[in-house]
Amino acid sequence: GEAPVRRSCYAADRTGHMILQTLYQNCVKEGVEFHNEFYVLDLLLDEVDGIRKTAGVVAYELATGEIHVFRAKAVIFASGGSGKFFKVSSNAHTLTGDGQAAAYRRGLPLEDMEFFQFHPTGIWKMGILLTEGARGEGGILRNKDGERFMEKYAPVMKDLASRDVVSRAIYTEIREGRGCGADADHVFLDLTHLPPEQLDAKLPDITEFARTYLGIEPYTDPIPIQPTAHYAMGGIPTNVRGQVLADNDTPVPGLYAAGEVACVSVHGANRLGTNSLLDINVFGRRAGIAAAEYASTAEFVALPENPESRVVEQVERMRDSTGTERVSEIRKALQDTMDRNVMVFRTEQTLKEAVETIAELRRRFRHAGVQDKGRRFNTDLLEALELGNLLDLAEVTAVSALARKESRGGHYREDHPNRDDVNFMRHTMAYREVGDDGTESIRLDYKPVVQTRYQPMERKY
Numbered sequence: 001g002e003a004p005v006r007r008s009c010y011a012a013d014r015t016g017h018m019i020l021q022t023l024y025q026n027c028v029k030e031g032v033e034f035h036n037e038f039y040v041l042d043l044l045l046d047e048v049d050g051i052r053k054t055a056g057v058v059a060y061e062l063a064t065g066e067i068h069v070f071r072a073k074a075v076i077f078a079s080g081g082s083g084k085f086f087k088v089s090s091n092a093h094t095l096t097g098d099g100q101a102a103a104y105r106r107g108l109p110l111e112d113m114e115f116f117q118f119h120p121t122g123i124w125k126m127g128i129l130l131t132e133g134a135r136g137e138g139g140i141l142r143n144k145d146g147e148r149f150m151e152k153y154a155p156v157m158k159d160l161a162s163r164d165v166v167s168r169a170i171y172t173e174i175r176e177g178r179g180c181g182a183d184a185d186h187v188f189l190d191l192t193h194l195p196p197e198q199l200d201a202k203l204p205d206i207t208e209f210a211r212t213y214l215g216i217e218p219y220t221d222p223i224p225i226q227p228t229a230h231y232a233m234g235g236i237p238t239n240v241r242g243q244v245l246a247d248n249d250t251p252v253p254g255l256y257a258a259g260e261v262a263c264v265s266v267h268g269a270n271r272l273g274t275n276s277l278l279d280i281n282v283f284g285r286r287a288g289i290a291a292a293e294y295a296s297t298a299e300f301v302a303l304p305e306n307p308e309s310r311v312v313e314q315v316e317r318m319r320d321s322t323g324t325e326r327v328s329e330i331r332k333a334l335q336d337t338m339d340r341n342v343m344v345f346r347t348e349q350t351l352k353e354a355v356e357t358i359a360e361l362r363r364r365f366r367h368a369g370v371q372d373k374g375r376r377f378n379t380d381l382l383e384a385l386e387l388g389n390l391l392d393l394a395e396v397t398a399v400s401a402l403a404r405k406e407s408r409g410g411h412y413r414e415d416h417p418n419r420d421d422v423n424f425m426r427h428t429m430a431y432r433e434v435g436d437d438g439t440e441s442i443r444l445d446y447k448p449v450v451q452t453r454y455q456p457m458e459r460k461y
Contacts, residue, residue: 007274008273008274010133010274012133012201012202012203012204012205014204014205015274015277016276016277019277019280019281035059035061035068037061037062037063038059038060038061038062038068039059039060039061039062039098039382039385040057040058040059040079040098040099040102041058041059041060041098041102041311041314041315041385042057042058042102042105042106042310042311043057043075043102043103043106043255044056044057044058044069044303044304044307045106045252045255046301046302046303046304048301051253052246052252053252053253053254053301054072054073054074054075054252054253054254054255054301055071055072055300055301055302055303055304055307056069056070056071056072056075056303056307057069057070057072057075057102058070058307058308058310058311060311060315060382060385062377062378062379062382063376063377064375064376065315065374065375065376065378065381066375067308067311067312067315069303069307069308071300071303072254072295073254073294073295073298073299073300073301074254074255074256074291074292074294074295074298075254075255075256075291076242076256076257076258076287076288076291077099077102077103077236077244077255077256077257077258077261077262078099078257078258078259078261078280078284078287079097079098079099079100079261080092080094080095080099080259080260080261081095081097081231081232081235081260081261082095082096082097082100082232082389082390082393083095083116083229083230083231083232084096084335084386084390085097085334085335085338085390085391085393085394085397086229086335086338086339086343087332087335087336087338087339088122088125088126088127088226088227088228088229088339089127089228089229089230090119090122090127090128090129090228090229090230091127091229091230094386096386096387096389096390097261097389097390097392097393098386098389099236099257099261100235100236100261100389100393101388101389101392101393103236103244103257104392104393104396104430104432105392105432107246107431107432108236108244108245108246108252109237109245109246109247109429109430109431109445110234110235110236110237110263110393110396110429110430111234111235111236111237111263111265111427111428111429111430111447112233112234112235112263112265112269112400112427112428113232113234113235113393113396113397113400113428113430114234114397114400114401114404114411114428115232115233115234115268115269115270115408115409115410115411116229116231116232116233116234116342116397116410116411117163117164117230117231117232117233117270117271117410118163118164118167118227118228118229118230118343118344118410119132119163119167119227119228119230119231120141120163120166120167120170120225120227121134121135121141121189121225121227121228122225122226122227122228122230123209123210123213123214123223123224123225123228124181124185124186124214124224124225124226125186125226126213127228127229128209128213128228129228129230130189130206130209130223130225131203131205131206132163132273132274133202133203133206134189134191134203134206135159135160135189136160137191137194137198137199137202137203138191138193138194139159139189139190139191139194140159140189140190140193141159141166141169141170141187141188141189141190141225142187142188142190142222143173143178143179143180143187143188144178144179144180144184144187145178147178149169149173149178149187150166150169152169153165153166153168153169153172154166154169156460162270162272162459163230163270163271163273163410164270164344164409164410164412165459167227167344168344168345168412170187170225170226170227171227171344171345173187174186174187174226180224181224185226186224186225186226187224187225187226188222188223188224188225189222189223189224189225190222190223191203191206191218191219191222191223192218192219192220192221192222196219199218199219206218206223207219210223227343227344229343231260231271231276232260233263233265233267233268233269233270233271233409233410234263234265234397234400234428235257235260235261235262235263236257236261236262236263237262237263237265237427237429238256238257238258238262238263238264238283238287239251239264240264240283240286241256241286241287241290242256242257242258242262242283242284242286242287242288242290242291243255243256243287243290244256244257244262247429248429248445248447253294253298254291254294254295254298254301256287256290256291257287258279258280258283258284258286258287258288259276259279259280259283259284260276262283264279264283265427266279266283267279268409269408269409269410269411270408270409270410271410314385314388315381315385318368318369318370318381318384318385319370319373319378319381320373321367321368321369321370322369323366323367323368323369324367324369325364325365325367325368325369326368326369327368327370327380327383327384327387328383330361330364330365330368330387330391331383331387331390333357333361334358334361334387334390334391334394337353337354337357337358337361338354338394338397338398341353341354341357341398342354342394342397342398342401344412345412345414346401346411346412346413346414347413347414347415348402348405348413348415351398351401351402352402354394354398355395355398355399355402358391358394358395358398359395361391362391362395365387365388365391368384368387370384392432395442396430396442399430399442399444400428400430400444401413403428403444404424404428405420405423405424406418406419406420406423406424407419408424419458421456425448425449425456426446426447426448426449427446427447427448427449428444428445428446429444429445429446429447430442430443430444430445431443431444431445
């Protein structure tokens, strides 16, 4: 927290997009086979000599409505995050935690789900991300009075303080009546003092977004922004080779995860900007190499009897349901309670309200139906299945956050504003438990934090 350091390689303000393009081009070059619009809904594990091993996955094909079983020696989850359980989110519409939910329902733990990052600069009401590079190039956050308010909250780093600090500062300004606009519900990102040629060269996406979505000219007008749900630090626990863990230490043979779906955990409680791209490059490569090495010597694991039955039952139950609850209404209620109760500021009261509301929404979801009963391109059905994933993961997030009675990184408790290393210097491990009567519950366990060269210390900006 002393002085800013230029530590990132970048391609203007679209680095992730460039990595995606390069990866796809190389996949085409190498003849990688894609199964487009196939959605994995279940993970297949089978016990061999007392050890659960990977047997494959079950997927739903959107174009035909058919269920497919993929038998595999090794499986890598790289399905991204779960940010769509928030209303204001930078995440794509498809980021509904499919990988995390599949692993969780098969009895594997989810690690550190309470740590969710809110990026300070999302386009107001839309959540579309305006990169940190805007502030790196000299952009300034201002309240309704035109004040550069970050000087009050982070005197040294100012607008370049960590994302959680800036997001809390923005909402503090709004709470205290210094927000902008008729509803005083946002602040401004001011780039007007920067030369137009600098904006065009370094921030072409941001200038295009401002013109396209807001109809404003960033050369002369400040951009309205608000914090947006951006990145899950938690996920499926893995080791540094990308192997998924069945508990604190034991790898699941043949199962790997990398990227936002996984929790290594190199980001701890609060990822630094750009490090998600570093994460996918390092651990995506490691997981791929480890999976290939495993598959080169391992035998196929026998598929369970009727491996597709669970997914077929899940899909048919939803398609044939005569329930009157609407998926869109349940999803909106989920997003509203997550935005209101589990976002930047949290307390015991708000988290308990979220847990109770989500439990009620899960009960309503059992009586949900879809209007489209067809099989081909049934997006109505797919969104219902994705909502089931979001409900499970939102509940794990809220329950984990309620149990962590401290503030650390992306998890901020107003009723416990300080970090508590004595009681909470540990990772949360959440397990799904199913009782004899079929009732579901969440069991929280913990694992120690591995401390190496750098000892934890108080952050100061």
